[in-house]
Amino acid sequence: MIARIFLMSLMGLLMACSEQSDHEASKAIEAVGDEVIADALPFGSWPSIITAASLVEGSRGIGGLTKDGEYFYWLESRPEQGGRTTIMRWQPGSEPEEILDEGFNVRTRVQEYGGGSLLVHGGVLWFSNFSDQRLYRLRAGEAAVPITPETDLRYAGCSFDRQRERLLCIREDHRGMGEPVNALVALSPHEETEGTVLFSRTDFVSAPRLSPDGKHIAFVSWMHPNMPWDSTTLHSASFDEAGMLTDLRIHNPKSDESVIDPQWRDDNTLIALSDRDNWWKPYRVDGSDFTAIDTGLEHVEIGGPAWTIGGRYYWFLPDGSMVFVAREGSVETLMHLDKDGKTRELPMGAVSFGSVVYDDGQLYFTAGFADKPAALLSASLKGSVNNVIRRSSDTALDVAWVPQYEQVAFPLPTGGEAYGVYFAPKNPNAEAIPGTAPPLIVSVHGGPTSVAGVSYRPEHYYWTSRGFAVLDLNYRGSTGFGREYRRALYGQWGISDVEDAAAGATWLAEQGLADADRLIIRGGSAGGYTTLAVHAFYDAFAAGASYYGVSDIEALAEDTHKFESRYLDQLVGPYPERKDLYVERSPIHHLDGFKAPLLLLQGLDDPIVPPNQSEMIYDALKSSGVPTAYLAFEGESHGFRKAENQIAAREAELYFYARVLGLNPADELPEILIDNLD
Structure with a gap:
């Protein structure tokens, strides 16, 4: 997997000739027309076009992609605006547009590392604003309105409960004298409220996911001193007539595993990732039975440490197949597991992936490349990229400046x-x-x-x-x-x-x-x-x-x-x-x-x-x-x-x-x- 003997040509270059000290070296670079003639220069003194300012000029972070109606939405962080994160939207045939006033910064401080700060449903957006940590409701072209009180509460990872016309969110309550209290709460999507607590029996709760029929919810929790990559508990529950949790189940009561990213298939089957056999991979969960989904891959991670709320590593398609991100060492690949159980790589030419959305036969996702800036793309299920929607930088270096990476052991x-x-x-x-x-x-x-x-x-x-x-x-x-x-x-x-x-x-x-x-x-x-x-x-x-x-x-x-x-x-x-x-x-x-x-x-x-x-x-x-x-x-x-x-x-x-x-x-x-x- 990892190269142990590598870059022999570079070693030859570095060790080839007689040694010279830095002060004996020429430092001149002579420009002749458009041609640059390079003299030998000491390492550490090479003139570079890559300035500290160029690292941030026109740069942006792209993540949190979702689709609602005719539009795709995502979050975009901007160092040149003081690190502010804004909301973008796009539909095919148009240009991306910002829909959030500059006075807002979309970022939650739940668990301090945040995540899950935006929800879109039915043309309405709900987001967490960094300065006051209140949840706001927004329709494009209208003013954002807060729906949580001005107090020491934080919210993240919200989903929309259609059957009960409410939001289900993770809330972190900092109003007490001791540790903040983390809970799963239900909120009105329209009126200002702090929320009704549905679950708060553990030190931490995260990743609430509703089943397609709206009858069940799954989430994970954990207790001190564990972190979410140590030992977590997978819960599921139903709802009573008042919308409170009932029939609460613990699927791994003797947990010594990290269970993350619970999701429901269209047939309401519960799936989750677990590292119980040393590598995070997907399991079909029925009661306390965890049945591994055979991806045909070994010694890869399908999952990762949940520092933030709401991270996903796999996505279901309408035909029952699944797309997932597999990590081997430092490199990620996007894989497709079809309904017949066959896994194949989607050859996108990228080395990292995130925020996958499937729509009308196309995959939309963010991708990182080894030799050019990351981008928001669309591609076919065969792996051919057909549209670059947004890049993470307005400029890109010529590949002559980009060294090849080498994984080493x-x-x-x-x-x-x-x-x-x-x-x-x-x-x-x-x-x-x-x-x-x-x-x-x-x-x-x-x-x-x-x-x-x-x-x-x-x-x-x-x-x-x-x-x-x-x-x-x-x-x-x-x-x-x-x-x-x-x-x-x-x-x-x-x-x-x-x-x-x-x-x-x-x-x-x-x-x-x-x-x-x-x-x-x-x-x-x-x-x-x-x-x-x-x-x-x-x-x-x-x-x-x-x-x-x-x-x-x-x-x-x-x-x-x-x-x-x-x-x-x-x-x-x-x-x-x-x-x-x-x-x-x-x-x-x-x-x-x-x-x-x-x-x-x-x-x-x-x-x-x-x-x-x-x-x-x-x-x-x-x-x-x-x-x-x-x-x-x-x-x-x-x-x-x-x-x-x-x-x-x-x-x-x-x-x-x-x-x-x-x-x-x-x-x-x-x-x-x-x-x-x-």
Whole structure:
């Protein structure tokens, strides 16, 4: 599945001739007419057309596709509008149009990560507005009207109950003094109300789905300390005359599995995804019997970690067949399982998929590609794309600037292997100095259950076009390699992920694909923690950048939001019973290990990893003499959404690496203050 020996031609290029130092290299690029003549240039100094501003200019996120009547609707996030998310609609033969006033931002904060913030039915839209977290009703061309009160309530994952003329939603109640209360509630679609509670017996409830005949509902729940990818319970119920739940059933009462994405077929058969045999895949559910649906595929994930509300991985078609997304490592494929039980790939040429809608013989969906921006497309069931409705960017790089990805596996010093995606330096206007190797950036994803994707990644090409290599790390704990690999991080956070990061960087250096003296690590959230922990416990890296990373996991255990408030019980150990482990693995308590320069970036409105996490480690490193810099961004939460802040952060990284590693980038960069740098 994953290549272990690869890119031999690149190794030949990097190691071919006699070594030369950076200061001996020519830096000139001479333009002659339309032809560019490239001299050999040091890695890290290559002039690039990919600027930090170009990464966000004209860019947009596309998701949440749905169809109602003659129109398709979707959500579109826009960094250039402060990260605002708006509502778009389109019908064949027309151009996409925005139907939401600029004063609204469609985003719910249920579980802080949101999801399921838009519902469309009968030409009416209901959406969650970010600033006040109220649900609003909207008809195109009319003013949006709130239908929930102005109080500390949040809503997500709504569906329309036709038989009872109401909305069924997940509500998160923050009005009490303790933890917020999550519940399944019924709401009037027209009048202002906070909702009637239908179910609230568990710490979390999610994914409510009505059966086609409207007589039944299915949903999942889970309890602390579990996360939805650990152990969830699948429920179904009927409704009494008053619309309350009756005949409530628990389908997996002894759950030690992650059951997600329950759906009903047209014949009212309940289907759900479970990872009970190590890989998420679909099951037909009848009482407590789970019968696997044979897809003919092995060692693939049909499913993923439910960080947000309402995610889907499969869709039923009118003829009884099913379309689903299968993930193998970092690559997704769209598959069709026909009613005769035969599975085939739909060859779209894409590497990631989402938001599938079937209509009149066509599939409409979002797709990510390896060499061009993601897009909203339509295609036939044979897999031929026939229309590009909307792209995620107004511009696309010439493929000459886009390096090919390579999935890699590398050995671990304690046995076994970990995974990643390698991107080699690529710039059509620059050549490497023979005998030299590039600086390597190890990029560590968050979660830590996320996965390094292989779709079009301009944020990586920003680096590769300047002569950096990138390893997008799939350390133990990542999704796409089965439940056992995902759980391999349990009890080992701060140990296994750190070992994997150091091992991957060292291995690439041994292959001649990275400069052993210029290894860099960067990451956000959980990836930021790994970045800090590597600096505390290893000497493998020469520099790093932590985006809203965790420096004191004990403080995080005492000061974070409900959804992840017990996650550390799994990753580290029960708190406070294993307080010793929290101290042992917190970078803030191991300042003697920090030697390499470190950049810290933090949103000041982050409720998940509060600003004090970055501030504590910054103050400590500054006092202990380690070169460090701290950039704080007003109005940013967990992840930077505003274009100006994304640009500032990217340029600050390049400036920081250049100063501390002695690189000479061709860019004119804003200076940042780096403490303790001679």
